[in-house]
Amino acid sequence: MHSIAWKIAGLMFLSIVATVFLLVYLANVQMTVHLQEYLQSQHFPDALRTMGNAAASPEEILLTNIHHSLYGVGALLLIPGLLASYLLARSITVPLRKLANAADDISRGQYGRGVSVKSRSEVGRLAEAFNSMSRSLAGHQKNRRQFLAAVVHELRTPLAIIRGNLEGMVDGMVEKSEENLHSLCEEADHLNRLITDLRDLSLAETGQLTLEKERVDISELISRAANMLEPLFLEKGLLLHLQTAPDIPPLPADARRLNQILYNLLTNAIRHTPPQGTVSVITRISNATDRAWLQIRVSDTGSGITAVDLPHIFEHFYRADPSRDKRSGGSGIGLAIVKQLTELHSGRVEVASTPGQGTHFTLYLPFNGHNH
Numbered sequence: 341m342h343s344i345a346w347k348i349a350g351l352m353f354l355s356i357v358a359t360v361f362l363l364v365y366l367a368n369v370q371m372t373v374h375l376q377e378y379l380q381s382q383h384f385p386d387a388l389r390t391m392g393n394a395a396a397s398p399e400e401i402l403l404t405n406i407h408h409s410l411y412g413v414g415a416l417l418l419i420p421g422l423l424a425s426y427l428l429a430r431s432i433t434v435p436l437r438k439l440a441n442a443a444d445d446i447s448r449g450q451y452g453r454g455v456s457v458k459s460r461s462e463v464g465r466l467a468e469a470f471n472s473m474s475r476s477l478a479g480h481q482k483n484r485r486q487f488l489a490a491v492v493h494e495l496r497t498p499l500a501i502i503r504g505n506l507e508g509m510v511d512g513m514v515e516k517s518e519e520n521l522h523s524l525c526e527e528a529d530h531l532n533r534l535i536t537d538l539r540d541l542s543l544a545e546t547g548q549l550t551l552e553k554e555r556v557d558i559s560e561l562i563s564r565a566a567n568m569l570e571p572l573f574l575e576k577g578l579l580l581h582l583q584t585a586p587d588i589p590p591l592p593a594d595a596r597r598l599n600q601i602l603y604n605l606l607t608n609a610i611r612h613t614p615p616q617g618t619v620s621v622i623t624r625i626s627n628a629t630d631r632a633w634l635q636i637r638v639s640d641t642g643s644g645i646t647a648v649d650l651p652h653i654f655e656h657f658y659r660a661d662p663s664r665d666k667r668s669g670g671s672g673i674g675l676a677i678v679k680q681l682t683e684l685h686s687g688r689v690e691v692a693s694t695p696g697q698g699t700h701f702t703l704y705l706p707f708n709g710h711n712h
Contacts, residue, residue, distance in 0.1 A: 358420070435463045439470055452478030487656050491538065498531040537673050540600075541656070544680035551684060555590035556598060558634065562621055565602040572610050573619070581620035588623065591634060591707060597681045604674040605638040605701050612699070613642035625707060633687075634707040639700045645693035653691065654679040 438455045445453050454471040505524055508514030543549035566580055573580050602621075609619045622637045645653060656676050678701075682689045686706050693699040 432463060435467060439467060442470065442474065446474060446477065451481050494534055495531070498527040498534075501527050502531075534673075537677055541673055541677050541680060544677070544684055549680075549684060551594040551597060553592050553594055556593045556595045557590055558588055558598075558623060558636070559584040561595060561598055562602060562623070562636070565599055565606060566621070569603070569606050569610065572607070576610060576613070577615040578610060578613055579616075579618045581618060583620065583622045585623050585625055588625070588634065591705060593685055593705065597684070601678050601681050601703065602636075602638075604678050608674060608701075609638055609640035609642065609699070613640040617641040632707045634703075634705045636703040636705070637700055638703075639698060641698040644695040644697055644699055645691070646695050650691065650693060654689075 435455070442453050442455050452474055454474060455467045502524055505514055505520060509516050509520070514520060540549060562582060562584060566582060570580075606619065606621075613619055618641045620637075620639045622635075622639070624635050624637075626633050626635055654675050656673055679689055682703055682705070688704050690702045690704070691699065692702075
């Protein structure tokens with residue numbers, strides 16, 4: 341009943357009903373008065389003629405008076421009709437005018453402005469949608485500024501190191517040793533990985549990153565990723581525990597992107613697990629929401645994540661400890677890439693953590709048990 345269509349229909353109906361009743365009532369009153377005058381004129385003919393045309397008959401005078409009365413009644417009914425129409429038009433146009441002004445502000449870059457409309461009609465719902473869009477645009481604008489600032493910061497650091505060392509070597513202030521050159525190569529590699537990750541993340545978020553799907557042996561993929569990172573496990577003295585479900589059929593997926601997901605999760609686990617700790621990868625098949633899912637859980641016995649930081653770990657450049665540098669805390673976009681690539685595979689990623697006990701990342705990839 342809050343629809344504009346119902347309001348217009350209801351107002352039209354009430355206007356018609358009111359008009360009919362008023363017309364009948366006023367016409368009845370006027371006709372009664374004029375009829376009494378007519379009947380009186382039958383006894384006093386000269387009295388009615390003094391009120392009208394002296395040459396007209398009493399019947400003609402009666403009809404003329406009735407016509408004038410009907411015209412007056414019609415003119416009188418125009419006033420409430422005009423007022424009702426104005427109020428209805430105002431209830432629609434005022435909120436629309438507010439929306440138009442707010443839209444003009446957004447077009448000029450003034451995001452976040454809301455429109456106060458209490459109506460529950462279509463205009464009210466439109467205002468609610470507009471306010472939601474405005475808040476979303478303001479949030480995206482804020483995130484974009486923060487993202488650009490973080491990108492500039494992340495790129496500036498390795499570039500400053502490379503430039504400073506090269507200028508020092510040119511000026512003879514820094515020794516051109518193999519160790520210094522190796523350090524420069526590491527900074528260049530980090531810069532290249534960061535740019536590649538940013539590109540992948542941008543393409544994934546805009547839906548432009550395409551997957552090259554093939555049938556992937558998940559157990560073999562996990563083993564290769566573990567072998568690739570084995571030197572890091574040995575260097576830190578960590579124990580790697582693999583437990584894969586037997587006879588998992590090949591999964592249609594992009595092997596390179598899945599490997600990127602596993603690499604990011606495993607390096608994240610290595611980074612936050614103290615020496616002599618354990619990192620485990622467990623796979624299993626589960627059923628939920630009327631379909632089968634392949635679960636890949638990457639767990640560690642590291643420092644864990646606090647409840648305050650947990651909702652933000654998939655955000656760009658977010659670090660639970662802002663004091664960490666890129667060597668101890670990563671670039672801050674690895675988990676954002678994990679989330680985007682997992683969703684690109686029509687899956688999802690969940691995280692659970694207990695400070696001081698460890699963290700569990702669980703990937704859910706859609707699985708068909710008949711993929712043989």
